[in-house]
Amino acid sequence: MSETIKNFLYLNRKAPYGTIYAWESLEVVLIGAAFDQDVSLAFVDDGVFQLTKSQNTSAVGMKNFSPTYAALGDYEVKKIFVEKESLEERGLSLDDLQHLTWEDEDEDWAEKDSIHLVNRAEMAAIMDDADVVFSF
């Protein structure tokens, strides 16, 4: 077994319900989280809609999977990068997104924020630093 830990970045660009990409991405992240790699998620373009609060899918007849993002902390996914410009272009701000956290076992289960707002240049650097980028 190789001890190499790779840095995986899951890049989410699409709105949650028009296509299957958002849900597929989330499933792959949850499955991949079992393999002890360094996982980050990035949300850009319409992908930022995936994290919005109070989603209601009754009219489109699809399962509302947005509550599942709150489980990411349990799966040791602690780095969720959201592009500031993508939010602003869609009239959104951090307050429109779910408050996602993870619990730090080493600090008596202290809750820490998972979502980090980054600008476009920072996002480019994050992609550049990743060993593997999965684009959805």
Next chain:
Amino acid sequence: MPIEVNGKTFETDEEGYLANINEWEPGVAEVMSKEDDLELTDEHWDIINYLREYYEEYQIAPAVRVLTKAVGKKFGKDKGNSKYLYGLFPYGPAKQACRYAGLPKPTGCV
């Protein structure tokens, strides 16, 4: 194969998981465990009920690793290990306990 619980019929998929999670009632777990020759104790019910709460909140069944950690936190460190969980559910906590709880097969469970 559908299962019979108190005169009611419940549809299941080819692996024995309940087709509709919303139909679940405790009798489902009783009947499924009887088929496995397993007697359900309070300790089993703690896990089954916890799985249902987890699904209700997050809309997924937790991976074994996630379940193990959560059980340790909720029910005591001595229970937060796979030995304890496999002791209760010999076919695997995720596969067997999730099935009894009426949940779908956990994501990433092979």
